[in-house]
Amino acid sequence: MTWWDPASANPGPPMPTPEQIKERIAAAFPGAPVELVPNGSPAGQPSLLLEPGRARDIARFLRDDPELRFDYASNVTGVDWPERLEKPKPGEPAARKTPAFLEAVYHLYSMALGHGPLVIRLRTGDRAAHVTLPSLTPVWRSCEFQEREIFDLFGIIFDGHPDLRRLLMWDNFAGHPMRKDYAPARDPEAEP
Amino acid sequence: MIAPPPELPPRPAGDPPGHDLLEVALGPHHPSTHGVFRMNVILDGETVVKLTPVFGYLHRNHEKIAEHNSYLAAIPYTDRLDYICSMTNNWAYVLSVEKLAALAVPERAEYIRVIVGELTRLLNHACLAGFLLQDMGALGTPLMYAFREREKILDLFESLSGSRMMCNYLRFGGCRCDLPPGWLKQAAGVVAGFGPFLDHFEALLSENEILRARSQGVGVLPPDLAVNAGVTGPGLRASGVNYDIRKVDQYGLYKRFNFRVPLGGQGDVFDRYMVRILEMRESLKILDQALRDIPNGPVMDPKARLRNLRPKPGEAYGRIESPKGELGFYLVSDGGPNPWRYRVRPPSLVNLTVLEDMCLGHSIADVVIILGSIDIVLGEVDR
Numbered sequence: 001m002t003w004w005d006p007a008s009a010n011p012g013p014p015m016p017t018p019e020q021i022k023e024r025i026a027a028a029f030p031g032a033p034v035e036l037v038p039n040g041s042p043a044g045q046p047s048l049l050l051e052p053g054r055a056r057d058i059a060r061f062l063r064d065d066p067e068l069r070f071d072y073a074s075n076v077t078g079v080d081w082p083e084r085l086e087k088p089k090p091g092e093p094a095a096r097k098t099p100a101f102l103e104a105v106y107h108l109y110s111m112a113l114g115h116g117p118l119v120i121r122l123r124t125g126d127r128a129a130h131v132t133l134p135s136l137t138p139v140w141r142s143c144e145f146q147e148r149e150i151f152d153l154f155g156i157i158f159d160g161h162p163d164l165r166r167l168l169m170w171d172n173f174a175g176h177p178m179r180k181d182y183a184p185a186r187d188p189e190a191e192p
Numbered sequence: 193m194i195a196p197p198p199e200l201p202p203r204p205a206g207d208p209p210g211h212d213l214l215e216v217a218l219g220p221h222h223p224s225t226h227g228v229f230r231m232n233v234i235l236d237g238e239t240v241v242k243l244t245p246v247f248g249y250l251h252r253n254h255e256k257i258a259e260h261n262s263y264l265a266a267i268p269y270t271d272r273l274d275y276i277c278s279m280t281n282n283w284a285y286v287l288s289v290e291k292l293a294a295l296a297v298p299e300r301a302e303y304i305r306v307i308v309g310e311l312t313r314l315l316n317h318a319c320l321a322g323f324l325l326q327d328m329g330a331l332g333t334p335l336m337y338a339f340r341e342r343e344k345i346l347d348l349f350e351s352l353s354g355s356r357m358m359c360n361y362l363r364f365g366g367c368r369c370d371l372p373p374g375w376l377k378q379a380a381g382v383v384a385g386f387g388p389f390l391d392h393f394e395a396l397l398s399e400n401e402i403l404r405a406r407s408q409g410v411g412v413l414p415p416d417l418a419v420n421a422g423v424t425g426p427g428l429r430a431s432g433v434n435y436d437i438r439k440v441d442q443y444g445l446y447k448r449f450n451f452r453v454p455l456g457g458q459g460d461v462f463d464r465y466m467v468r469i470l471e472m473r474e475s476l477k478i479l480d481q482a483l484r485d486i487p488n489g490p491v492m493d494p495k496a497r498l499r500n501l502r503p504k505p506g507e508a509y510g511r512i513e514s515p516k517g518e519l520g521f522y523l524v525s526d527g528g529p530n531p532w533r534y535r536v537r538p539p540s541l542v543n544l545t546v547l548e549d550m551c552l553g554h555s556i557a558d559v560v561i562i563l564g565s566i567d568i569v570l571g572e573v574d575r
Contacts, residue, residue, distance in 0.1 A: 142422020
């Protein structure tokens with residue numbers, strides 16, 4: 001048994017800001033759109049929206065780059081964004097409809113360098129037909145059960161996942177309970 | 193409806209004819225699974241060749257319930273996640289809400305949080321050591337010794353919050369109420385008695401020949417796999433990885449306390465047991481300092497609005513080092529009185545990712561102690 005050595009725990013400089021990380025990604029993957037999504041809460045933690053097509057390569061880059069080394073994907077989850085009416089901005093005549101999509105959110109940390117979190121997000125095309133996203137389980141195994149949970153509760157299909165089955169609900173359950181429009185059966189004994 | 197069984201793996205080459213693989217459903221009602229959890233194990237003789245965990249028996253969609261409730265009303269539900277450590281569950285949740293809404297916490301409340309958090313670590317690790325030894329065949333005695341100490345801590349929690357296990361004590365912006373008179377003295381007595389209990393426990397067990405033979409070299413978890421699979425908590429540190437969120441994030445007041453973090457060398461079941469014993473000794477140090485230094489003052493931020501809290505639209509992820517690993521809460525607010533998205537990052541579920549890797553090639557009796565050494569609670573795995 002040994003003890004924690006503070007010298008080896010946090011050796012590196014502070015984490016690059018999400019803006020700097022965005023530029024590094026843009027330099028390493030020319031043509032891959034990366035968008036910075038601001039966070040309105042006082043927590044900070046803005047996130048990077050990745051294009052699904054290149055997401056797995058970018059994730060590998062984030063894991064292996066010597067200054068970033070996000071070797072640990074901590075929290076992996078989904079968010080449902082149905083179509084909503086946005087309040088019109090000044091100068092706009094009518095309320096705008098925001099497009100509906102499902103989102104997968106990954107919180108990355110670096111155990112080697114002791115920094116984080118970096119939040120990355122992937123968005124599906126819509127909530128019905130285009131719900132496939134690339135799985136990041138080949139990059140971080142900690143996504144394995146959590147992506148299965150998103151598949152189960154939100155209905156995002158993760159392409160390249162080694163074992164994409166329902167995690168919490170039973171196998172022939174219909175529907176995705178964490179979606180905002182999910183309506184449970186009226187009969188509590190019914191097994192959908 | 194039961195899931196179809198996974199496909200049998202190919203037989204090992206040179207298998208004698210008539211030699212069959214056997215599939216065993218270990219659980220959901222099995223004392224060693226510490227709840228309703230099933231492992232479909234495929235055995236070659238007594239050796240595990242495949243293991244598939246099956247979840248969901250305790251699923252009640254905790255997250256959906258919380259999304260229909262106000263921010264305050266979710267706190268009692270978090271008690272039921274990891275029902276052994278309700279105080280740390282409260283802490284992780286209120287920490288996330290405080291990040292989301294930028295709430296301040298008075299100093300006395302931060303001290304109380306550290307005290308109840310470390311007491312929770314003591315009772316969790318003591319119980320785990322007892323359960324683990326019970327799984328190894330030391331029936332009764334270690335578990336009852338551990339439960340005797342746990343009872344003293346639960347008495348403290350009861351006089352503080354009114355409930356032994358479902359404490360529902362922390363609030364965003366502080367704690368629900370101040371300490372009752374004489375509580376600190378009583379707590380100091382419990383802490384002073386815990387060290388001798390650990391000495392006694394260790395004298396009986398840590399050098400025990402049978403314990404060592406049974407646990408050393410079993411269920412080895414390599415550090416690079418542990419990091420990649422997101423294992424956190426004592427299981428990660430037993431593999432020798434320097435990662436403790438109390439040190440990395442320094443949330444609460446952990447910066448002020450002098451304590452060390454034990455690391456294992458082999459990453460086997462014995463190291464996971466030993467790391468927890470040493471962590472308890474370090475928790476006692478933190479408790480001594482906190483009970484000595486706690487200041488007087490208010491325990492609630494007067495500006496915190498418990499009812500009808502409406503954080504600005506945005507999101508926040510807060511995490512703490514719970515006794516089982518990284519417990520995080522991801523909250524998305526749309527400006528309304530209830531969270532748009534509420535997510536628990538459960539350490540128990542993610543730590544189970546490597547269960548199969550640790551069990552392959554070991555006998556079925558070892559599966560029981562490997563699972564025991566991961567330390568899961570099904571209320572948190574299934575949510």
